[in-house]
Amino acid sequence: MGTKETYIGVFLIVKGKPLLEIITKNVCKKHLKLRFEDGEKFCSECGDALITKKEEHWEKPYLYDILEEDKYEDIFCQVDSENEDMIWIVNEVFPDRDHIVSEYEFVEIDEKMVKDYVKNFKTNHKEILEVLKERVISFEIKFGVVIY
Numbered sequence: 001m002g003t004k005e006t007y008i009g010v011f012l013i014v015k016g017k018p019l020l021e022i023i024t025k026n027v028c029k030k031h032l033k034l035r036f037e038d039g040e041k042f043c044s045e046c047g048d049a050l051i052t053k054k055e056e057h058w059e060k061p062y063l064y065d066i067l068e069e070d071k072y073e074d075i076f077c078q079v080d081s082e083n084e085d086m087i088w089i090v091n092e093v094f095p096d097r098d099h100i101v102s103e104y105e106f107v108e109i110d111e112k113m114v115k116d117y118v119k120n121f122k123t124n125h126k127e128i129l130e131v132l133k134e135r136v137i138s139f140e141i142k143f144g145v146v147i148y
């Protein structure tokens, strides 16, 4: 069991568009269960010529599939989660007031603080949020605790 990290701050719940991946496979019509290497041309079992079969795979996107550009790639950090949608926290290399790092010894989180953090976040990251709108199905901006 690894040590868990606790993040307190703004985070996003992102519903990404599934990515279509086409996988090409060499198969033998008589031996559909056999697997062949990329360069192989004949079935090792019966010697028949292999045929090429294309398979569609729908993959869940990851943060870097959506924000590939250098200028965006370090803003968020995707945490591993059982959640259906992606959970992105704000990367701690950014000094903006998006997350509570070592800013306080102790602090009560009240309604105003939550609103301020979310508002600051939206102001500081206007550009990336616009880009995100174009590239994902939807996202929600939250303030809270993420344990990962």
Ligand SMILES: [Zn+2]
Binding pocket: 028, 029, 030, 031, 043, 044, 045, 046, 047, 048
């Ligand atoms: Zn065969």
